[in-house]
Amino acid sequence: MTVRARGPARFGFVTAVCFGYAFLYVPIVLLVLYSFNDSRLVTVWGGFSTRWYVALFENETLLRAALRSLQVAVISASLATVVGLAAGLALVRLSGIRRALLMACFGSLLVMPDVLIGLSMLLLFVNLDQLVGWPGRGLTTVALAHLTFASAYVAVVVRARLLQADASIEEAARDLGARPGQAFWLVTVPLIRPALISGWLLAFTLSLDDLVVASFVSGPGSSTLPMVIYSSVRLGVTPEVNALATLLILAVTLGIISAGLINRWVRRSEG
Amino acid sequence: MKTPAFVRGVALLPLGWMSVFLLLPVAILLRVSLAEPRFEQPPYTDLFALAESGRWAFEGTLQAWRWLLEDPTYRDALLGSLTMASLTTMGCLLLALPMAWAIARAPMSWRTPLLLAVILPFWTSFLIRVYAWIGLLKPEGLINAALMATGLIEQPLLILHSNAAVLIGMTYAYLPFMILPLYATFSRLDEDQLQAAADLGATPWQTFWRISLPLAWPGALAGCLLVFIPAMGEFVVPDLLGGPESYMLGTALWNEFFRNADWPTASALALTMLVVLLAPLALLQRLQRRDEVVS
Numbered sequence A: 001m002t003v004r005a006r007g008p009a010r011f012g013f014v015t016a017v018c019f020g021y022a023f024l025y026v027p028i029v030l031l032v033l034y035s036f037n038d039s040r041l042v043t044v045w046g047g048f049s050t051r052w053y054v055a056l057f058e059n060e061t062l063l064r065a066a067l068r069s070l071q072v073a074v075i076s077a078s079l080a081t082v083v084g085l086a087a088g089l090a091l092v093r094l095s096g097i098r099r100a101l102l103m104a105c106f107g108s109l110l111v112m113p114d115v116l117i118g119l120s121m122l123l124l125f126v127n128l129d130q131l132v133g134w135p136g137r138g139l140t141t142v143a144l145a146h147l148t149f150a151s152a153y154v155a156v157v158v159r160a161r162l163l164q165a166d167a168s169i170e171e172a173a174r175d176l177g178a179r180p181g182q183a184f185w186l187v188t189v190p191l192i193r194p195a196l197i198s199g200w201l202l203a204f205t206l207s208l209d210d211l212v213v214a215s216f217v218s219g220p221g222s223s224t225l226p227m228v229i230y231s232s233v234r235l236g237v238t239p240e241v242n243a244l245a246t247l248l249i250l251a252v253t254l255g256i257i258s259a260g261l262i263n264r265w266v267r268r269s270e271g
Numbered sequence B: 001m002k003t004p005a006f007v008r009g010v011a012l013l014p015l016g017w018m019s020v021f022l023l024l025p026v027a028i029l030l031r032v033s034l035a036e037p038r039f040e041q042p043p044y045t046d047l048f049a050l051a052e053s054g055r056w057a058f059e060g061t062l063q064a065w066r067w068l069l070e071d072p073t074y075r076d077a078l079l080g081s082l083t084m085a086s087l088t089t090m091g092c093l094l095l096a097l098p099m100a101w102a103i104a105r106a107p108m109s110w111r112t113p114l115l116l117a118v119i120l121p122f123w124t125s126f127l128i129r130v131y132a133w134i135g136l137l138k139p140e141g142l143i144n145a146a147l148m149a150t151g152l153i154e155q156p157l158l159i160l161h162s163n164a165a166v167l168i169g170m171t172y173a174y175l176p177f178m179i180l181p182l183y184a185t186f187s188r189l190d191e192d193q194l195q196a197a198a199d200l201g202a203t204p205w206q207t208f209w210r211i212s213l214p215l216a217w218p219g220a221l222a223g224c225l226l227v228f229i230p231a232m233g234e235f236v237v238p239d240l241l242g243g244p245e246s247y248m249l250g251t252a253l254w255n256e257f258f259r260n261a262d263w264p265t266a267s268a269l270a271l272t273m274l275v276v277l278l279a280p281l282a283l284l285q286r287l288q289r290r291d292e293v294v295s
Helices: A007-034 A051-058 A060-093 A097-111 A114-132 A139-164 A167-175 A180-191 A193-209 A212-217 A225-235 A239-270 B005-033 B063-070 B072-105 B108-123 B126-137 B142-149 B163-188 B191-199 B204-215 B217-232 B236-241 B249-259 B263-294
Strands: B048-050 B056-058
Touching (some): A007 B072, A007 B108, A007 B163, A051 A239, A060 A139, A060 A225, A193 A239, A212 A225, A225 B126, B005 B263, B063 B263, B072 B217, B163 B217, B204 B217, B236 B249
Antiparallel strands (some): B048 B056
16 A cells, blocks of 8 residues: 555545445435434424334335235245356356357346336237236236346356356366266355355345336236335325335345355354 | 266256247347237237238338337437436446545455445345435425525525436446446556556556556446446436436336337337447447456
């Protein structure tokens, strides 16, 4: 750390960095603060109150949508982990045209605008439904769409981990007589388990968070949580949404901190 | 070395999945864009119809595409998307450069928490984070209240429901995508080169502009693409924070589909978006392949 600016340049630099972090966090902090505000207005502090949390837990529509979203997120994240694991392996071990094709597909899915994914998935489901009478439009289609785009994120995480992992351990298992599938399942999969866990969590969060794709592919009576939040936000300020957001932020923060602690604990116990 | 049969077998799952759920839908988009809307299920016409002569006749039409070319709203939406996505990319780059640099140069024990602090908002709901900006930007919102309290302005600024609000919201939403690749390249920079520049009398600013930045351009370019591509189809931010002037491709597609129930035009818009994004997508792929060779 010898290369360091001094004087006004350094001051400007520090200001820019602080501004950046403030930019990221001020909206979130305010959301949390105002979830405890007794007043309906954002600019008026009406005193501390938990009434919006009470209102939140009395809001049946929101709760039912949250339950639906959790269901979809668990199912799609689990299946996305399977597809993503296979894709990650294929991306590392395949070569030639098939690898290039997979790279192109999964790479594009990561950045593709939601509206594009949503509309094309819906058209696929409508056409499938006409042909074979399945999958209709509802939670199944939402889960299928989520599983597809989330698997791309799992594939990235798995691939990065596989590139780091020591391939010679799997080779040793092969030399000792394990079949390729056995060696992969018994040696490599446990080796990349952390990647599978974080891939699952990522897929879960993405599914829970998605508004646009779900709006396209879901059917009547299967509105997910973001869809319900979106329609209430469009109608005006709803302090219950602040309360819900605070709970979500709390859950995510706790999740990340405990994941970090577990990670540290595992590393320490492994020596 | 020949690919083992096991890997080829496993690869069938992602290959098959992508063919059905990504490649096939693009073909369907093209097919629907050649139809006409109708009030039946499905809400678009067939491409082929059995004529009286007993032959199949092609019934497709270029009407949706003609609308796209003739109606200036769609051209404005495309221009709006291009402008807002470019400005967002620039805003993210300006904010992310000092942040990524600071994280990469911070003491080792600081880096992980600083990086986590960048990623954490990404794990909380996008919709809710955009919604939070409404409370900040509206005329009686906090930014205006603060500015009026300090006496900088007398009348509240009308930021909400304008392109300025969309720009703020999109920069906010996509900032982490710019910081992460920039940080990755900054943290891989050769310390010795920076030291050499300093030893030869370069000021820290000179070192940054003339050594670090030129070496870090692949990261910067990757970040720009990671922001620009999804920003081109953004719907939530212009819808919640924008006004009538903030018409973008994503908004146009959404309206055609949900308000007008015009699936053919929505499909044509989606394909237009895809075509515009093909070049940036290909560039991103090339960058990632290059990255692979390096690591």
